[in-house]
Amino acid sequence: MTPIPVDDPADPRLSAYTQMRERDLVGREGRFIAEGEVVLRVLLSGAARFRVESVLVSPERLPGLAPALAGLDAPVYVAAKPVMGAVAGFPIHRGVLAVGLRGPERDPDALVPAGPALLVGLVGLSNHDNVGGLFRNAAAFGADAVLLDAETCDPLYRKAIRVSAGTSLTVPFARLPTGDALLALCERHRLTPLALSPRGEDIGRLPPLPRALLLLGTEGPGLPEALMARARRVAIPMAPGVDSLNVAVAGAVALHRLGGERLAPI
């Protein structure tokens, strides 16, 4: 790794970093932006499955990151924070950015393990904080993969990666067109589809389910009734008068119960 100093915000080598917020909305043609040290370290680690196209850091951050960047086979640009801000279109306080390559889409069927399996299926989740949070929770509780319907937002959106603490770079994910396609996948692979519902069985009293897929929908409307009807309904007991949790929180509690038997405290 030889750092490459850049002074000119218009330098074409930084073109992937320009107008970051506008491009967050329209997409980046096979690229994504990683920001902040936590996320960059995950991206550079063996745990992430994405290739790095380039890194852009401020001079202050280079010494601390140099060991992690040592083996990287991609350019490392170094620019002062005001230059970084001029390129991105807003101040980059942390001074750490990178561009990753999305690579080909994964085949959802290929992400289902042969033996014990715990997957998460997201239906219509359009909030990046919730999707990022769910990836973090899926990683913490050992889920094998996350499957997303077409309405669910992009786990490689800049903010989703950040909220996921970098785990959307490590937990495998794939797209299916609809919730129905998720249920069809459950049938093909003999996975029990589970849906959270206040009127379901107490999740604390479920028998062990060696192969399960937890469906999660948006906080307000929840999962479509037609999907609910085809899933096994499980409830997280709550205090009287309270009828909902944040979806990432509900997912965490459910994955803790479903994945807990597979995980040992350290």
Next chain:
Amino acid sequence: MTPIPVDDPADPRLSAYTQMRERDLVGREGRFIAEGEVVLRVLLSGAARFRVESVLVSPERLPGLAPALAGLDAPVYVAAKPVMGAVAGFPIHRGVLAVGLRGPERDPDALVPAGPALLVGLVGLSNHDNVGGLFRNAAAFGADAVLLDAETCDPLYRKAIRVSAGTSLTVPFARLPTGDALLALCERHRLTPLALSPRGEDIGRLPPLPRALLLLGTEGPGLPEALMARARRVAIPMAPGVDSLNVAVAGAVALHRLGGERLAPI
């Protein structure tokens, strides 16, 4: 309830709503701002323990809210959204605001029930999303009260109330100066202080604890070691390589395990 139309952003009757963001930072001398319909409905319900000083809504929102406002003994101002935005200093898209009165601080000892007890103690939590999220989770899992050290941010900060889905208006809370004072309260009331630690006992295998206080600290540094040493350490089992959850999520999983026995699925 007789709605009072207001056209002039400089009308002194709206002075509590002016420069909202600036005042979020400096405080409001015994008042707080509630925003959005979900929060207003909680504030107006019997569940909230705070008095309403006034309500400010846009004309479009008045018909839907009129039944909830019917019994209110406080002025209801009605102003067009551009007027609301001019008063507040930024656009009020939802068109629903209210000013509540904080009332006297609560005595923490008075919030500890005599029989079975489950409390939450927050130490050094300075993020309003996390504090709001923890109130929501405390409410969902039936915690009796939340106790806050002096470093923890205000649950009645506008954004904390919103993220709490209004539960910071209903779950009792009180301040203590320090984490040490929280532990002293535990001793006075024979509460078992619990702290989350990867090296603790598996929280899923704890014996029932009829009287407990769950301590939660900031995500990065966590609880001070001196507090940890005096608490019973419990672990949420996690996948190898993952060592942390968002603090509101960790609190939810722990409260689900600790409070679950007291709650029945609906």
